[in-house]
Amino acid sequence: MFFATVSRPSALALGAGAFALLAGAANAAPLVKECGKDGKFVIGFSQANNAEPYRQHVNDELTAAAAKVPQFTLQIADGAGNVNTQTSQMDNFITQKVDLILISPFEASPLTPVVARAMKAGIPVIELDRKTVGDPGKDYTAFIGGDNFKIAQEAGKYVAGKLLPDGGEVAVLEGLPSSTPAVERLNGFKDGVKANDKIQVVAEQAADWLPDKAQTAFAAMLQAHPNIKAVYASNDMMAAGARLAAKGAGKKDGDIQILGTDGLPGPAGGIRAVAEGEWAATFTYPTGGPQAIDMAKAILLDCAESVPTTVTVPTTAITPDNAKSMMGK
Template structure:
């Protein structure tokens, strides 16, 4: 199995720490004898990746009998998530987890939680500024850069036209993945980026957008997508245009299961996908340190390693997960 050589991921955590004032515990009501309520505002329940995150959290939280986890569906709505955060505060949760649907609009709500002395772990996506206790996720920029380099050096060494299907432009992962992939493509001057358009993480929108791209640029040889749903949509569009054998597809998420990215690579529909880790185990470990162990400091950023899934390992990984 090939693992990305991510500098930040190799360390797993940054050296920057979130510290409480005067060496006091981050959460004043901490301790091993208490029970704790954790509220998680998930960006939405529609995306398969987010369902995967929820499943992992629900599975792993069973290892922490002192924790009660409540997961709320943000419904891809800033207003919904703001209301959820406010409701969690009203219900006096001991710790908030959040994957913000959009970064800037949710920043004030998260800042208010921090001001009330409630620790905040941001999962996968960040708000703006430093008003959070810890962030857990993959290095979006570096993962996408590795994807760009893979396209430049392995998939299209002789050059060709390339397209990008971006995620939701107002979300931090979409921005970082777009910039990172462009950086990786720079390894090969013979590659030409001919089209970039957001599809907001949606499969149906990816079908429409990439279909139009192929009409405007019939010689596209590779498309990079910001998530596996968009990759699935790109494959449908390529097939409809009778160009499935021409276009190499790179996804991002590397989801398990019969409809996930791992199988799509194993079946030869896509050239590759790059796993985006859920961070569930790391987030719950941080919660334990803060709530039960009375930590006075925790890492500000916890970066979780990714893995490239391609024709060399996809079938073995997919077969393994069936048992």
């Protein structure tokens, strides 16, 4: 990697072309006061909840990416699904005067003030996967993540065109309603299925990303609407819960088309579930970890004067056509 300051905007490729950083004008100041390739830097990551498999996947990819940068020390704090815990951890990072903060906020509004405090203290804040209230580039440094609305919209279109071309009743299991991905995925899916006016969304309920709540919720949905033909779960864990509910209702795999979101690897992940015919599809939600470390390198090592305020990491649809080939990747 290199960094060059020139008299006009130039592109800096990061992470095998993952995204480009735009260099500012020659007289612009770096985003941080202390930076340079010879420095040593501490990056604090406030994770929403280490207990979720997706969150652990994020931690693993961040840790692996940071380990490749000798100048970086990564500290991961588990928010444990509690905004007060996560706020306290963020305040600790500010007190420690870490050089950069990454955060996946458990909820948007309650964590907005502490992000503002970090920015006021001169610490860049990169938000991963979930956003606080405000605008990237102003209220926080940048957002890195997938486009939740588009990912869910693709799932809806897949149901409308591929799975249920003749229409039918479908249901939605929403994540934690106070988190931005939950709202965006709910709205995206409902928009996607509009492509087929024969499809009816007959039930939608929040299950807070949790498989046991999803199982309970979907069991109740099936009692009220026994003809449901497909269910979209806003994460893989809830899709697993939905399958258990379908089994409990006497359904065989394939009787109800189950769709997840995350596309997690491993024996408990969505890729395997699709490959083995348990689910109809899942849609990968990239962690953004490698991109976040690339951005940290630009800010802390290369003394970047500006970074992209939003970095959208693309998704991949995992279907029976490609699931087996994606196993182990």
